[in-house]
Amino acid sequence: MSYKKFLKKIIQISTIVTCSFILSFTSFAAGGGGDDKKSTGAKSNYYYNAVKLINNKSYEAAIDNLLKAEKNNKKDADIYNYLGFSFRKMGNLDKAAFYYDKALKISPKHKGALEYQGEMFLTQGNLKLAEANLKKLKKICFLGCKEEKMLKESIMKYNKGQKSSY
Numbered sequence: 714m715s716y717k718k719f720l721k722k723i724i725q726i727s728t729i730v731t732c733s734f735i736l737s738f739t740s741f742a743a744g745g746g747g748d749d750k751k752s753t754g755a756k757s758n759y760y761y762n763a764v765k766l767i768n769n770k771s772y773e774a775a776i777d778n779l780l781k782a783e784k785n786n787k788k789d790a791d792i793y794n795y796l797g798f799s800f801r802k803m804g805n806l807d808k809a810a811f812y813y814d815k816a817l818k819i820s821p822k823h824k825g826a827l828e829y830q831g832e833m834f835l836t837q838g839n840l841k842l843a844e845a846n847l848k849k850l851k852k853i854c855f856l857g858c859k860e861e862k863m864l865k866e867s868i869m870k871y872n873k874g875q876k877s878s879y
Contacts, residue, residue: 756791757782763795772799790820798829801836809833822853828860832879835871843868 763778776799783792797812810833816826831846847868850861867877 756789757785760789760792763799767795767799770802772803775799776803788819790816790823790826792816793819794823794826794829797826797833801829801833806833806837822849824850824853824858824860827853828864828879831864832867832877835867835877840868840871843871 759778759782763775763782766772766775766778776796779792779796779799783789783796786792793812793816797809797816800806800812801809810830813826813830813833816823817830820826827846827850831843831850834840834843834846843864847861847864850858850864854861863879867879870877
């Protein structure tokens with residue numbers, strides 16, 4: 714093999730390795746609040762309607778849609794996470810806790826459920842459990858993630874006697 718062919722081959726391999734490295738980091742930045750498990754299937758229209766309703770703070774209607782979505786997909790941690798979120802925002806912490814637990818049983822590394830459950834723990838005055846969730850998020854998000862940042866911010870506010878906006 715000539716020097717020029719050898720050099721060309723090295724450049725090709727370097728390019729492939731560099732591109733693979735860059736693409737691996739963009740997948741971490743994608744977010745979504747889930748974990749690294751594969752999706753449990755296509756989301757239903759009920760699910761997407763619920764997300765829109767949550768964004769408009771229509772939690773009761775979101776819950777109705779999420780419960781309909783759940784009928785066809787009982788293994789979707791995202792559905793249970795949003796049910797927990799909606800119940801927490803409505804002040805029903807018992808149901809919120811139930812659904813966060815359900816989401817985390819399906820997907821123990823679900824970033825959104827860990828963050829929102831941590832918020833619930835702060836609402837209940839349980840700083841230790843919120844900090845435990847933050848510790849889990851730090852392990853999962855070794856490069857950092859929005860869920861870790863949000864819970865960390867809420868814990869800092871809690872320690873200053875302020876209320877979280879999440």
